[in-house]
């Protein structure tokens with residue numbers, strides 16, 4: 515595709531001579547005697563750069579035309595003027611002009627300026643494409659199962675809008691990755707997404723973290739501090755673990771959602787922001803509402819576009835692709851590559867993966883470090899999965915078994931048995947200490963242990 519240099523000047527002599535020297539340098543040119551004609555050419559031709567006179571006779575002047583050109587296409591514009599003064603030059607550069615050259619024109623200067631503006635524009639474009647590609651790569655959701663395809667489709671639909679999104683799903687399912695994917699496909703992809711891990715911040719500090727504080731508003735507030743909402747102004751704020759914030763902070767967040775304004779901790783000034791919030795949680799917020807821990811109004815506002823990230827066990831078809839992807843990541847970290855047999859994959863698909871993709875990644879890392887063979891078969895997988903069950907968190911063990919039974923009473927019995935067994939073990943079999951630890955009367959615990967068959 516041939517791109518032209520467009521010369522907009524009301525003096526035909528300038529148009530002809532500029533066109534002549536640029537064509538001698540191997541460029542192709544188009545000319546227009548006024549801004550209106552120039553804008554028309556911009557609509558219909560492939561223009562790579564514009565040389566624009568400021569004083570254009572009776573019609574629209576160059577400084578007015580500049581933003582209109584930039585609006586249509588982000589291409590370099592070189593302004594020229596015979597009435598040049600510092601003020602117009604500054605105005606031109608503020609308006610987005612790449613360069614400003616005074617008349618009478620030095621042709622050498624024009625050629626140099628054209629060459630460097632085109633090079634700059636090319637580099638800028640390359641840079642943008644690279645950034646976009648990097649963002650896409652970073653936030654790639656691997657998996658061609660129907661469930662994963664539907665998830666990607668939801669992300670693609672919601673990302674370009676300015677809707678607030680609530681991402682739900684168990685630990686390690688990829689909620690963080692979904693937030694990154696939304697960001698990378700959104701209008702704010704060029705600026706960083708501000709992240710807040712609500713669960714990691716002590717309750718008394720969360721408000722200051724989100725909204726900032728003024729100096730001296732509490733012990734430790736030694737200077738004014740900007741909050742995350744401020745930092746994210748005009749872009750995206752990702753509130754991870756939103757189910758873990760207090761009702762008071764929820765009320766403040768709701769106000770931002772409704773009015774786009776807030777006050778710093780200890781401050782009286784109202785700050786206006788324009789922020790898009792993505793929130794994630796592994797809690798069942800509907801249940802939290804019922805229990806009075808989460809505001810229903812905030813939930814409904816946040817939940818405009820709910821995205822649920824499914825468990826790995828619901829999309830085991832994705833395992834081979836995920837393994838390839840995660841192995842590549844481990845290889846980049848310097849770990850040895852492994853080849854898994856079909857039977858090995860079949861074994862992995864049978865497992866429940868309570869820690870989801872994160873557990874899969876940790877499992878592969880363990881395999882890469884501890885398994886001496888290059889090829890991994892079903893037996894090795896079984897052995898390693900057995901190992902991972904042993905080191906699995908005790909809570910996970912006790913919550914899973916009851917889930918396998920349909921009967922509520924039986925599930926409760928199983929839970930109680932596993933729980934008390936565990937607590938007894940932690941207290942070296944001492945019933946009095948265990949009773950104190952779990953908040954039961956000693957005699958009651960004694961009876962319970964008997965009825966559950968733990969003691970005789």
Ligand SMILES: Nc1ncnc2c1ncn2[C@@H]1O[C@H](COP(=O)(O)OP(=O)(O)OP(=O)(O)O)[C@@H](O)[C@H]1O
Nearest residue numbers: 654655656684685686687688689690691796871872
């Ligand atoms: N579909 C996927 N494709 C590739 N990698 C994934 C996918 N889903 C999750 N991962 C990887 O699994 C790990 C866990 O994902 P992530 O941290 O996003 O989970 P999460 O749901 O936010 O977990 P938590 O609830 O603990 O915060 C990350 O390393 C992530 O890159």
Ligand SMILES: [Mg+2]
Nearest residue numbers: 689690754794
């Ligand atoms: Mg997360």
